[in-house]
Amino acid sequence: MDDSEHICADSTCLGDRVRHLPSEDSIYSMCRIFNALQCTTRLKILFLLLQGDLCVKAIEDALGLTQSAISHSLKNLRQLDLVRVRKEGRFAVYYIADQHVELLMSMCREHVEEVK
Amino acid sequence: MDDSEHICADSTCLGDRVRHLPSEDSIYSMCRIFNALQCTTRLKILFLLLQGDLCVKAIEDALGLTQSAISHSLKNLRQLDLVRVRKEGRFAVYYIADQHVELLMSMCREHVEEVK
DNA sequence: TAAACATATGAACATATGTTCATATATCAA
DNA sequence: TTGATATATGAACATATGTTCATATGTTTA
Structure with missing residues (x-):
């Protein structure tokens, strides 16, 4: 070279x-x-979870999407360690994995809202 | 709700x-x-540009990809205001648009290299 | 002006991906 | 145990996307 x-x-x-x-x-x-x-769905899920932990059903209701779509999205986010789960009775409670995720999202949000 | x-x-x-x-x-x-x-190609382009401005040919040589692929990628990054161009004679010199982009990349890099 | 160089871009094809549908598993209430 | 609720997942289809190929535009050098 x-x-x-x-x-x-x-x-x-x-x-x-x-x-x-x-x-x-x-x-x-x-x-x-x-x-x-x-993906808009996964992005919205993350912005919801940034405000606090939620079970799948709550995410479903909040976003008005099917249970299957949400669950597939959560699986994806989980596998990348962007979110984590804990079981509480029959509920699967999801939460943001760490602070990098939070910063990633806010950097991007600032970028688009500022440029706009 | x-x-x-x-x-x-x-x-x-x-x-x-x-x-x-x-x-x-x-x-x-x-x-x-x-x-x-x-996309790996665009990500590599950005990590190259984070180290300093470059013309298209240089990026091409650095990454060993075709001129067309690089140019299409740059167009994409340009349209999203992730990179910008200035003309210098017959060269198109690309550079990182702003600091949000830099932070986005480093947040993500830290996340994957730490989790690893 | 002609040739060489630097870059851009439309079309096309092969691959990747999001959602839906159907179904499976697990937990709780009665 | 039965029924209802909560969640997960494989298959399939329709859409999106990256690269290549061919070609166009603009700039420099001879």
């Missing part, structure tokens, strides 16, 4: 930059995360 | 929560953003 070919601002150390990229594994994992967040 | 139906932790004010959700417009815009970030 010969950097000198590019008469282009700040491109003098292209090789270094490539080496500083996140690992393939990290890139892939991040894509999976963003992929989960790219 | 009758909250009292749900014998579920912290679901006493479901209606309020729904009202506190971001607007449909915001949700949709956020989905578009996350959708852009859900």
Whole structure:
């Protein structure tokens, strides 16, 4: 990779930059995360849960979507460790996994609401 | 929407929560953003640009992808105001639009590299 | 002006994904 | 145990999306 070919601002150390990229594994994992967040249903679920833990039925009623759609969405979010579950009797109570998720959402929200 | 139906932790004010959700417009815009970030190619482009501005050819060489693929990806990122362009002679120099983008990426990176 | 270079973009195809439908499992109430 | 409630999940279909191919536009050099 010969950097000198590019008469282009700040491109003098292209090789270094490539080496500083996140690992393939990290890139892939991040894509999976963003992929989960790219769906209105899952995004709404997360914004609901940011306000406090909820069982599946409550999410269903809040968003007016079918039980199956919600459950599939929650499975996706769960598998990526964006949300977690605890059982309370016959209820499955979902909650936001950690603070990164919260910050991810607020960064994005600020971006779109500011640009708007 | 009758909250009292749900014998579920912290679901006493479901209606309020729904009202506190971001607007449909915001949700949709956020989905578009996350959708852009859900692709390895665009994610790599952004991580490259986080290290400094680059022209299209440089990105192409750095990632070893076709000119067309890179250009389509850049168009997507551009339309969402995640990156911006300035013309320098015959080169189109791309750069990260603002700090929200930077924070979005680092939040996600921390999440996956920590969980790992 | 002609040739080479840098970038953009529409069409098309193959793959990925969200929702619905049907059904399964588990818990609680009677 | 029976019925009702809460949740999970596989299959299938319709839609969305990334890449490639072909081609167009604009800029620089000779």
